[in-house]
Amino acid sequence: GGIPIWDLSWMSFSLNTVTNTGVAWGLLPGYPGLLFCVRVLAILMLIGYAIAVQKKREQAVWPFWLIAVGAIGNAIDYICYGCVIDFFHWTFLGRSFPLFNCADAYIT
Numbered sequence: 001g002g003i004p005i006w007d008l009s010w011m012s013f014s015l016n017t018v019t020n021t022g023v024a025w026g027l028l029p030g031y032p033g034l035l036f037c038v039r040v041l042a043i044l045m046l047i048g049y050a051i052a053v054q055k056k057r058e059q060a061v062w063p064f065w066l067i068a069v070g071a072i073g074n075a076i077d078y079i080c081y082g083c084v085i086d087f088f089h090w091t092f093l094g095r096s097f098p099l100f101n102c103a104d105a106y107i108t
Contacts, residue, residue, distance in 0.1 A: 012091045018099045019083040025098045043071045070106030
């Protein structure tokens with residue numbers, strides 16, 4: 001389903017809409033409140049670490065900022081919609097990759 005963007009013989013890409021109340025790949029869907037608290041704690045820890053280390057090693061801190069921004073994006077989704085909206089769908093050699101969003105790409 002979804003909106004096909006391209007479809008080659010070995011790879012396809014489409015835009016679909018899937019809601020996710022859990023974490024990666026839909027794990028732990030029955031604990032949205034707990035997961036939100038864990039996300040907020042992780043965001044605060046990442047930002048605190050990035051600020052503390054930034055003056056010493058400016059380039060080494062960029063991955064932590066990207067992870068924090070991705071986590072913030074997913075937290076905003078949860079606040080606005082009660083779930084995270086995933087929409088990128090890739091298929092390689094006939095195998096479907098789990099759907100994800102831009103925030104997930106930053107976290108990864």
